Amino acid sequence: MNYFKEINPADISDNVIKLIGSDWMLITAGDHVRQNCMTASWGGIGVMWNYPVAVAVIRPQRFTYEFTEREDKLTLSFLGEEYRKALSYCGTHSGRDEDKIANAGLSVAFTESDTPAIAQARLVLECKKLYVSDLKAENFLDQTIIERWYPEKDFHRAYVLQILTAYIKE
Numbered sequence: 001m002n003y004f005k006e007i008n009p010a011d012i013s014d015n016v017i018k019l020i021g022s023d024w025m026l027i028t029a030g031d032h033v034r035q036n037c038m039t040a041s042w043g044g045i046g047v048m049w050n051y052p053v054a055v056a057v058i059r060p061q062r063f064t065y066e067f068t069e070r071e072d073k074l075t076l077s078f079l080g081e082e083y084r085k086a087l088s089y090c091g092t093h094s095g096r097d098e099d100k101i102a103n104a105g106l107s108v109a110f111t112e113s114d115t116p117a118i119a120q121a122r123l124v125l126e127c128k129k130l131y132v133s134d135l136k137a138e139n140f141l142d143q144t145i146i147e148r149w150y151p152e153k154d155f156h157r158a159y160v161l162q163i164l165t166a167y168i169k170e
């Protein structure tokens with residue numbers, strides 16, 4: 001992670017609703033041999049069990065899911081507006097079919113503990129999985145969400161992730 005500087009997660013100054021919901025993030029997981037990333041615009045950043053945490057939700061059919069299931073750690077990378085096309089690409093193409101990261105014009109950088117992230121990011125959160133749970137139909141108090149977002153009943157798996165390290169581009 002050359003050119004990145006470690007900061008305290010409590011010093012992240014972005015509005016997280018805009019950061020995730022409008023700017024979007026790239027969830028990246030894997031190892032030195034193979035990595036994959038996907039765009040995500042749902043999730044959160046907050047506090048659980050006194051840890052700074054992020055929440056990500058990933059549908060089981062995503063190729064990225066295979067990596068987030070296999071690995072203990074993953075990263076969330078946030079890129080500037082100039083990478084909007086790359087983020088759209090990573091949200092509409094699957095790494096199952098191609099080298100998506102390269103084809104999006106992006107490249108991988110590894111954290112000090114060897115977790116893959118996106119080199120072009122302005123902010124990277126290195127995270128460790130603490131808790132996973134699949135969303136369940138019977139737990140939706142507003143059932144219209146199921147009609148709108150889950151016609152295939154492909155409920156997300158929710159990951160609560162401890163933010164181990166936050167890096168910003170110097």
Ligand SMILES: Cc1cc2nc3c(=O)[nH]c(=O)nc-3n(C[C@H](O)[C@H](O)[C@H](O)COP(=O)(O)O)c2cc1C
Nearest residue numbers: 039040041042058059062063064091092093094095
């Ligand atoms: C703006 C945007 C936000 C997205 N957010 C999510 C999300 O939060 N969770 C999810 O499972 N898929 C989300 N997707 C869909 C995945 O990014 C998309 O299916 C991607 O092609 C999966 O790639 P993969 O098969 O290489 O993992 C989003 C797509 C876009 C364009």
